[in-house]
Amino acid sequence: MDLGTQMTNGSAVKQSRTDYWKRFKKQKVLHLFVGLGMIFLLIFAYSPMFGIVMAFKNYSVSTGIRGIFTSEWVGLKHFDEFVNDYQFGTIVRNTLVLSFLKVIFAFPAPILLAILLNEAKNLRFKRFVQTVSYLPHFISWVVVVGIGFAFLSSDIGLVNKALMSLGWIDKPLDILTNPDHFWGLAVGSAVWKEMGWWTIIFLAAIAGINPSLYEAAQIDGAGRLARIRHITLPGMQGTIIVVLILTIGSILGGGLVGSNFEQAFLLGNSINNPTSEIVQTYAFKVGLRDGRFSYAAAIDLIQSVISVTLIFSSNYIAKRLSGSSLF
Amino acid sequence: MNKFRSKKFLFLSLAVMLVLSLLAACSQNTADPGESKEPGNETSSNSGEEVKELSLFIDAPWYPVKEWKGSVAEKITEKTGIKLKVTVATDDKQLPLMIASGDLPDLVFTNANIDRMSDSKLSYPWNELIEKYAPEFKIDNTRIAIHTMDDGNFYTVRNAFATQEEMAQNKYAIGNDGNPGIAVREDILKELGNPSIQSLDDFTKVLGMVKEKYPDMVPLIMDKDWIEQYFIQQIGVEALMDGWYEQDGEIEYAIKHPKMLDYFKFMNSLYRNGYILAENFAHANDQIDDQYATSGKAFAHSHTVSAADMDNIAVKKNGGAYTFKMLPSALSSDAKSVSTGLGFAGTFITKENQDPEASIKFIEYLASDEGKKLTMFGVEGEHWTWNEEGYPNLNYDPSDSEFVNSNGIKWWYLYNDGITEGMLGYVPGTQKTQALMERKEMTIYKPEIGLIQTQPDSEEKTIKTKIDEMIKNEKVKIYLSKTEEEAIANYENMIKTAESMGLQKLVDWANQTYQKKKDLFK
Structure with missing residues (x-):
C-alpha cells in the first residue's frame, strides 16, 4: 500500500465522518426527541432494574437503598417459598385463566367493532357509536368499580332491582361476590371499558386499504361478507399481528385491555378470593404491604420470565406463519 | 426561511418544555414525601416569640386531622413554641418506602411500624435524649419495659395504654371508642x-x-x-x-x-x-x-360502643324519627374481654430530626398532666372544666366528630395514656358511657400477651x-x-x-x- 492510497483512505474516513455529522446536525431536532425518549427509558425502565438482585437476597427496608447491595444472598429461597405456598396453584391458575380469557374475548372484540363500524353507512350513527364506545377508556378503574357496585350489588344494585321488579329472578344475583362470576365480570367490564379505544387503531388500518379493491370486488360480484373476508381482514392483518404480539407480551397483565391487577384488587374480596387472587395482588399483599420487597421481587421476576418467554415465542410463531413480526 | 425558522423555534421550545416538565415531575415526586422536610423553619409567631416548625408524618391514612390547626394545636404551639408540619400517609406502604429511601421527617407517629422504627439507625433512643436534654421527664417503669428493645434502648412510648392498676384506680377512665x-x-x-x-x-x-x-x-x-x-x-x-x-x-x-x-x-x-x-x-x-x-x-x-350515639346523630340530621339503643356489652355469662393492648401508637424522633432537643421537650410537655389534658379534652375553661369527682365536665359531645376534629381534640395525642383518654369517654348519661362501664366490668388485663410481637x-x-x-x-x-x-x-x-x-x-x-x-x- 503506497502513501497515496493511504492518504485517500484517511480522507475517505474523514469524509464519511463529516457526512455523518452533517446528517446528524440536519436531524438534530429528531435526535433530540429520540434522546428524550431514551433518557426516559433509561431513568424509569432500565435503572430500576438493578433492584432485581433483591429477589435473591434478604433485603430489609430499614437498610435503605444501599441495603440492596449489602444484604446477604439467599439464593432461590424466596422463589422456593412462593412455589410452595398453599395458594400457589390457585393463584397461578387464576392469573393464567384471567389472562387467556382476556385474550380470547377482549382481543377480537375491537376488531369486530371496527369492521362493524366500517360497514355502517350512516355517518352520524358511526360517530355516535365510536364516541360512546371509547369514552369508558378515560374512566379510572376505581370509578368503574364504584359504578359496577351501584349497578350490580345484590342488595342495592340497579340491575338486580330491575330484574327483581320485572319478576325475572326471585333471588338477587350475587355477581360481585360469587367466585363463579368473577372471571366473567372482569373480562366483561374490561371489554366494555377498552373495546372502543382499541377500535381506533383497527379503524385506521381499515382506512389504509385501497378503496379500488372494494370496487373491483364488487364488480366481481363479491358480497359484503366476502369483501370483509377477502379484503378488510387481509388488509388489517399486519396491524392485527402487531397488536396480538403486544397483547401476548403483556398477557399476564391482562393483555390489550390490561388492568388484571386493578380488577383483581378492586373487584376482588374475601368471598370471591378463590378466583380473584392473582399473582400481582398476592405479591402486593404478602410482599409489598408487609415490606417484604425481596419476596415481592421474586414473585414478579417469575412472572416477567413467563411474559418474556411468551412474547418471544409468539413473535417467532407470527414470523413463521405470516411473515410479519415485531422484531 | 423565516417560517422555517419559527417552526424550528417552536419545536425547540416544545422540546425544552418537555424536558422541563419531566424534570419538574421528577423533583415533585421526590419532594412529595419530603415536602414536610423543611425542619427548623423558623417563623415568628404573633406573640413575637420564635416558633419552631417540625415535620411530622402520621402513618395512618384514615387519620381525621390532617393539618396543625384548631384551638388545641394553637394552644400547644403557644405552650411549647413548636408547630408541626403534618403529612398524613396516603397508604400503609408510604412509611416503609420512606424508610427505604431515607426520606424521613423530624417526627413519625405510627402504630403499624413501631418495631421497624425502633431501630438506632432510624430513630434517636428516647432514653438518651431524656438523659441529655430533659432529665425531668419521668416515664414509669412498666411503659419503659414494654418499649425497651433488645439493644436496651426505648425509642417511643405508645399512647392509649393503662395498666390494670391504673384502670382500677381511676373509676372514670372507661376506655375509648375502640371497643x-x-x-x-x-x-x-x-x-x-x-x-x-x-x-x-x-x-x-x-x-x-x-x-x-x-x-x-x-x-x-x-x-x-x-x-x-x-x-x-x-x-x-x-x-x-x-x-x-x-x-x-x-x-x-x-x-x-x-x-x-x-x-x-x-x-x-x-x-x-x-x-x-x-x-x-x-x-x-x-x-x-x-x-x-x-x-x-x-x-x-x-x-x-358509640354506634347508637353516632347513628342517632346521623338519623336526626337526616330528619329520621327513630332511635338506636345499645345492646348490653355482655350478652352471656361466657362473655370475656381480654385486653392485651400495649397502647395504640407512638412517636419517633428520627435520625433526620434537625432538633432532637426541641422534639423531646415537645413530647415532655405532651406527657405532662397539663399537656395530656389539653390534647385529650381541649382547652381548659373553653372546652371543659375539671369535676372534683375526678373527670372533666365537657361542654361538647365527644361523639360529635365534626367538632372534635375541627378543634383538634384528642388527635394530637403523640404522647398520652389510657387513663386520660379513658375519661374522654365518660359523659354521664350517654349510651356509650353505659356500654363502656359494662365493658370495664368484664375486662381482664393481660398486657404481657401483647408483648408477643x-x-x-x-x-x-x-x-x-x-x-x-x-x-x-x-x-x-x-x-x-x-x-x-x-x-x-x-x-x-x-x-x-x-x-x-x-x-x-x-x-x-x-x-x-x-x-x-x-x-x-x-
Missing part, C-alpha cells in the same frame, strides 16, 4: 313487643322476628372492621382472630381456642338464617354499613402474616357455608392449612417470647 358494640332500632323493638335481649339466643330470636315481620330490612348490618369482635367476646374466645390467648401458662393461637368453633358455628347460623348479608363480607369501605343503619334499612348495627423481617413475622392472610380468606368460607357440617369441615381445613404453614413453629416461638417477657409486669 365493639351493637346498636338496635328502639322503635322496631317496641313494635315487636319489647322482647328482652339478655342472651345471644334472645338476640338471634329477635333478628328472626325482624326478618319475618320486615322482610325488606337487613336484620343485622356489620361495619367491615367490626364484624367479629362483639360476638367473639360474647362466646368467650379470649382473643381476636389474629391474637394469642393464654391457658395454664401456655400460649396458643386464637384460631385454636376451644370456643372458636362455636363462634364460627354461630356466625354461620346467622348467615344461613338470612340475618346477615353475604355481601357484608365484601364491603369495600366502612361507610356502607352506616348508610344501611341510618337510612332505615337495617335493624341492628354492629360497630363500636413478631419482629420485622423475622421468620415468625413471615409465618404469622401468611397465616393471617390465609385466615382472612378462609374464615369467610366458613361464615358462608351452606350447612353446619360444611362450616365445621371448612374450619378444620383452615386449622390444617395453618399447621402446614408452620403454626406450631410460630406457637413455640410465642411461648418462648412469653416466658421471657411476662415478668416485666410483675
Whole structure:
C-alpha cells in the first residue's frame, strides 16, 4: 500500500465522518426527541432494574437503598417459598385463566367493532357509536368499580332491582361476590371499558386499504361478507399481528385491555378470593404491604420470565406463519 | 426561511418544555414525601416569640386531622413554641418506602411500624435524649419495659395504654371508642313487643322476628372492621382472630381456642338464617354499613360502643324519627374481654430530626398532666372544666366528630395514656358511657400477651402474616357455608392449612417470647 492510497483512505474516513455529522446536525431536532425518549427509558425502565438482585437476597427496608447491595444472598429461597405456598396453584391458575380469557374475548372484540363500524353507512350513527364506545377508556378503574357496585350489588344494585321488579329472578344475583362470576365480570367490564379505544387503531388500518379493491370486488360480484373476508381482514392483518404480539407480551397483565391487577384488587374480596387472587395482588399483599420487597421481587421476576418467554415465542410463531413480526 | 425558522423555534421550545416538565415531575415526586422536610423553619409567631416548625408524618391514612390547626394545636404551639408540619400517609406502604429511601421527617407517629422504627439507625433512643436534654421527664417503669428493645434502648412510648392498676384506680377512665358494640332500632323493638335481649339466643330470636315481620330490612348490618369482635367476646374466645390467648401458662393461637368453633358455628347460623348479608363480607369501605343503619334499612348495627350515639346523630340530621339503643356489652355469662393492648401508637424522633432537643421537650410537655389534658379534652375553661369527682365536665359531645376534629381534640395525642383518654369517654348519661362501664366490668388485663410481637423481617413475622392472610380468606368460607357440617369441615381445613404453614413453629416461638417477657409486669 503506497502513501497515496493511504492518504485517500484517511480522507475517505474523514469524509464519511463529516457526512455523518452533517446528517446528524440536519436531524438534530429528531435526535433530540429520540434522546428524550431514551433518557426516559433509561431513568424509569432500565435503572430500576438493578433492584432485581433483591429477589435473591434478604433485603430489609430499614437498610435503605444501599441495603440492596449489602444484604446477604439467599439464593432461590424466596422463589422456593412462593412455589410452595398453599395458594400457589390457585393463584397461578387464576392469573393464567384471567389472562387467556382476556385474550380470547377482549382481543377480537375491537376488531369486530371496527369492521362493524366500517360497514355502517350512516355517518352520524358511526360517530355516535365510536364516541360512546371509547369514552369508558378515560374512566379510572376505581370509578368503574364504584359504578359496577351501584349497578350490580345484590342488595342495592340497579340491575338486580330491575330484574327483581320485572319478576325475572326471585333471588338477587350475587355477581360481585360469587367466585363463579368473577372471571366473567372482569373480562366483561374490561371489554366494555377498552373495546372502543382499541377500535381506533383497527379503524385506521381499515382506512389504509385501497378503496379500488372494494370496487373491483364488487364488480366481481363479491358480497359484503366476502369483501370483509377477502379484503378488510387481509388488509388489517399486519396491524392485527402487531397488536396480538403486544397483547401476548403483556398477557399476564391482562393483555390489550390490561388492568388484571386493578380488577383483581378492586373487584376482588374475601368471598370471591378463590378466583380473584392473582399473582400481582398476592405479591402486593404478602410482599409489598408487609415490606417484604425481596419476596415481592421474586414473585414478579417469575412472572416477567413467563411474559418474556411468551412474547418471544409468539413473535417467532407470527414470523413463521405470516411473515410479519415485531422484531 | 423565516417560517422555517419559527417552526424550528417552536419545536425547540416544545422540546425544552418537555424536558422541563419531566424534570419538574421528577423533583415533585421526590419532594412529595419530603415536602414536610423543611425542619427548623423558623417563623415568628404573633406573640413575637420564635416558633419552631417540625415535620411530622402520621402513618395512618384514615387519620381525621390532617393539618396543625384548631384551638388545641394553637394552644400547644403557644405552650411549647413548636408547630408541626403534618403529612398524613396516603397508604400503609408510604412509611416503609420512606424508610427505604431515607426520606424521613423530624417526627413519625405510627402504630403499624413501631418495631421497624425502633431501630438506632432510624430513630434517636428516647432514653438518651431524656438523659441529655430533659432529665425531668419521668416515664414509669412498666411503659419503659414494654418499649425497651433488645439493644436496651426505648425509642417511643405508645399512647392509649393503662395498666390494670391504673384502670382500677381511676373509676372514670372507661376506655375509648375502640371497643365493639351493637346498636338496635328502639322503635322496631317496641313494635315487636319489647322482647328482652339478655342472651345471644334472645338476640338471634329477635333478628328472626325482624326478618319475618320486615322482610325488606337487613336484620343485622356489620361495619367491615367490626364484624367479629362483639360476638367473639360474647362466646368467650379470649382473643381476636389474629391474637394469642393464654391457658395454664401456655400460649396458643386464637384460631385454636376451644370456643372458636362455636363462634364460627354461630356466625354461620346467622348467615344461613338470612340475618346477615353475604355481601357484608365484601364491603369495600366502612361507610356502607352506616348508610344501611341510618337510612332505615337495617335493624341492628354492629360497630363500636358509640354506634347508637353516632347513628342517632346521623338519623336526626337526616330528619329520621327513630332511635338506636345499645345492646348490653355482655350478652352471656361466657362473655370475656381480654385486653392485651400495649397502647395504640407512638412517636419517633428520627435520625433526620434537625432538633432532637426541641422534639423531646415537645413530647415532655405532651406527657405532662397539663399537656395530656389539653390534647385529650381541649382547652381548659373553653372546652371543659375539671369535676372534683375526678373527670372533666365537657361542654361538647365527644361523639360529635365534626367538632372534635375541627378543634383538634384528642388527635394530637403523640404522647398520652389510657387513663386520660379513658375519661374522654365518660359523659354521664350517654349510651356509650353505659356500654363502656359494662365493658370495664368484664375486662381482664393481660398486657404481657401483647408483648408477643413478631419482629420485622423475622421468620415468625413471615409465618404469622401468611397465616393471617390465609385466615382472612378462609374464615369467610366458613361464615358462608351452606350447612353446619360444611362450616365445621371448612374450619378444620383452615386449622390444617395453618399447621402446614408452620403454626406450631410460630406457637413455640410465642411461648418462648412469653416466658421471657411476662415478668416485666410483675
